[in-house]
Amino acid sequence: MGRAALDWVDGELEALAAKGLRRALEPLASMQGPVVTVDGRRLVNLCSNDYLGLAGDARLRAAAAAAAEREGAGAGAARLVAGDLPIHGALEARLAAFKRAEAALLFNSGYHANAGVPAALVGRGDAIFSDILNHASIIDGGLLSRAELVRYRHLDVQELAELLARSTARRKLVVTDAVFGMDGDAAPLRELADLCDRHGAMLYVDEAHSAGVLGPTGAGLAEALGVADRVDVHMGTLGKALGSFGAYVAGERRLVELLVSRARTFVFTTALPPAACGAALAALDVVASEPGRRARLHALAARMKDGLARLGFDVARVVAPIFPVVLGTEERALAASRAMRARGFFVRAIRPPTVPRGTSRLRVSLTAAHGPEQVDAFLAGLEEVLRELPPGGRPSPDAA
Numbered sequence: 001m002g003r004a005a006l007d008w009v010d011g012e013l014e015a016l017a018a019k020g021l022r023r024a025l026e027p028l029a030s031m032q033g034p035v036v037t038v039d040g041r042r043l044v045n046l047c048s049n050d051y052l053g054l055a056g057d058a059r060l061r062a063a064a065a066a067a068a069e070r071e072g073a074g075a076g077a078a079r080l081v082a083g084d085l086p087i088h089g090a091l092e093a094r095l096a097a098f099k100r101a102e103a104a105l106l107f108n109s110g111y112h113a114n115a116g117v118p119a120a121l122v123g124r125g126d127a128i129f130s131d132i133l134n135h136a137s138i139i140d141g142g143l144l145s146r147a148e149l150v151r152y153r154h155l156d157v158q159e160l161a162e163l164l165a166r167s168t169a170r171r172k173l174v175v176t177d178a179v180f181g182m183d184g185d186a187a188p189l190r191e192l193a194d195l196c197d198r199h200g201a202m203l204y205v206d207e208a209h210s211a212g213v214l215g216p217t218g219a220g221l222a223e224a225l226g227v228a229d230r231v232d233v234h235m236g237t238l239g240k241a242l243g244s245f246g247a248y249v250a251g252e253r254r255l256v257e258l259l260v261s262r263a264r265t266f267v268f269t270t271a272l273p274p275a276a277c278g279a280a281l282a283a284l285d286v287v288a289s290e291p292g293r294r295a296r297l298h299a300l301a302a303r304m305k306d307g308l309a310r311l312g313f314d315v316a317r318v319v320a321p322i323f324p325v326v327l328g329t330e331e332r333a334l335a336a337s338r339a340m341r342a343r344g345f346f347v348r349a350i351r352p353p354t355v356p357r358g359t360s361r362l363r364v365s366l367t368a369a370h371g372p373e374q375v376d377a378f379l380a381g382l383e384e385v386l387r388e389l390p391p392g393g394r395p396s397p398d399a400a
Contacts, residue, residue, distance in 0.1 A: 020329075020334055020351060021330060021351055021352065026039075031056040032048055032243075033045065033050075034370045034371070034374065042344075043344055043345060044344055045346050046346060046364050046365060046366070046378065047347060047348050047365065048365060048367060049209070049241075050240065050241075050367050051212060051241040051297060051320075051321055051366075052213075052241045052242075052286070052287070052293045052367065053293070053369030053370075054241070054243030054283050054286060055243040055244075057243060057283075059285075060279040060282045060283055063278040063279050064279040065278075067281075068274055070087075071085050072273075073275070074270070074273050075088075075274070076270070077270060077271070078269055080267055083270060084271065085274060087274050087278060088272065090277075092104045092106055092248070095284075096250055098217075098250075098284060098287075099219055099250040101234060101251050101252070103253040103256040103257075104251075105248060105250075105256045105260065105266065106247070106248050106266075106272055107247040107263075107265060107266055108246060108272055109237070109239070110236075110239070113235050113247040113265070114137035114140070114235065115137055115141045115144060115265050116144075116263040116265025116266060117233065117235070117249055117263055117265075118141040118142055118144070118145040118147070118204070119146070120264075121171070121173055121233075123145055123146050124146050125169065125170045126145075127148040127149075127150055127167050127172050128145065128147050128149050128150065128174075128175055129150045129160060129164065129173070129174045129175070130149060130152070130176070131152060131155065131175075131177065133177070133182070134180075135181060136353075138175050141175075142175070148169060155185070155187065157188055157191045157195065160192070160195060164195060164198075165199065167199075171202070172200065172201035172202065173201065173204055174192055174196055174202070174203050174204065175206070176192060176204070176205060177205075178207045178208075178209070179207075179221060181209050182322070182324060182350060182354065183318070184209075184317075184320050184322030186221055189205065193227045193230040196230075196232075197230070202232040203230065203233070204231075204232065204233040204235065205220075205222055205235065207222065207234060207235060207236040208236060208237045208240060210224075211237070211240075211241060212241025213241050213297065213321070217287075218241075218288075218291070218294055220234075232252075233249060233251050233255065234250040235247065235248070236250070238280040238283070241283075241287075242287070243280075244276050244279035245276040245279075246276050293368040296368045297321055297367065297368040298321075299372075300370055301320070303372055303376075304321075304366060305318055305323070307375065307376070321366040321367070322364075323366075324359075324361050324364075325361050325364055327361055327389070328358060328359070328360060329358075330351045330360045332389050332390060333350065333351060336349065337362060340362070340382065343384075344381075345378055345381060347364055348362070348363065350362070
């Protein structure tokens, strides 16, 4: 089996492996949780975005099963064709209330939302202004829109102000992650909202890593900073802190009505299955009724942040339970990941193109289901591993 037309693939795979950039899947033999089974071993899981520890929660699993029993295993079609089920509207109403918006619209993933929404709002003759460290889906959405894609330095409000002032675009859209998924730092949303007001630009905020985690009710960074009503497009996911799968956009009703007709990643795809929607509804109940989960998560994050700072890592700007343990080269990051696994910790090496060259790292993430003893054990293990790593990248603590 195999065709000569694909023989070039072998060379590409070899080149990726030589650069330390070839990826491989790591099947779990257990459900998501603070400890998972990988390759027959029980490992502390520090890879997951399941920030509130809900992906394996019995209440979400029961709600998913009940929704599937009531409304079926799948939606069967795109919602504009024949797949618009009662649970879709029910979840959208809850999400709109959660975000204190007029309306919300479900998408099948955060990637679907970010890839499809910009093109519904801007096109040729318009401009998108995007933080250079925004998620790949935001970049792809900008390219698909055919608007001019203008990238500004990470968190650099002054450069963005200059770019907006020079732009002669018909419509302007500023797009940013709220919390950046590889660095754990936050966008300056107050300043961005001021700039958008000054230049007549729309503001699109991706709350994937902050919804459920930040804010008095867990609605995200915009809520935490008091600027939710100044954001035009709120995007969030159901598959991280909410423990399910899918995504949503919330905002004014007229925005949602436009997306129903124009967002191609909504129009041309089968709707979310009822089980995912049922689980998300149950997760929203937990977010509302158990603020202690967020409090535990923030206490654990503070403990990890202090420990990593003592080891010499720059985590001062981290606001969420995401910690960049930057090691420099791909080889060092891979070696550290293997060494931490040998010590009982599942934490993956993140390499280009996910992060800029020269900043390969361990991306450490916590959930409310972890315990302080797991944080302390990880930090102790990491301190040992740093002494064993080959030279290059950041200095070891002994050399600092």
